[in-house]
Amino acid sequence: AQRVTQPEKLLSVFKGAPVELKCNYSYSGSPELFWYVQYSRQRLQLLLRHISRESIKGFTADLNKGETSFHLKKPFAQEEDSAMYYCALNYGGSQGNLIFGKGTKLSVKP
């Protein structure tokens, strides 16, 4: 069965430190993975998707099929990065149905 695991509920770093939010998935098909972010009092929004291979707000994520991982990384965290981050897997093919991880709360301290 398909599954998305985010092992850390909370990740706390200091401003300027590197950050890595972990995401592992289980899926028998060809995976399509996303990172969504929810800032305080805002709606859930797409941060990046693996197929676009772009960097958004300094964040990158590489799909590693061997390790079934899609970790989110940023070399220098900023206070405005503090938010809830969700990894999501498209298991519905062209329908686009998503399964989300439980989320990791990132706290960047000054």
Next chain:
Amino acid sequence: DTGVSQNPRHKITKRGQNVTFRCDPISEHNRLYWYRQTLGQGPEFLTYFQNEAQLEKSRLLSDRFSAERPKGSFSTLEIQRTEQGDSAMYLCASSLGGEQHFGDGTRLSIL
């Protein structure tokens, strides 16, 4: 366009009552999704529409739940005979087949 709009923002009701939520997607989006999110969890898929057709329903969607999208525009999610376990944030998202755009959600509280 203000994005996906959900009403009401918060619904408080007594156990056993029926409730209905509304979602207005981004106007040109043909796909509409409903999710449920409880404390400490990520959103869980409930159901999916392409235009007016409901193409998939999760096992989470018991017989007490029904969703419609009558003209392929707005959608409603109704919960009959609400139970304590229905307390959650109900999220709606829409897309054209790519990025899903989420609304602010409707928070349901069961007394």
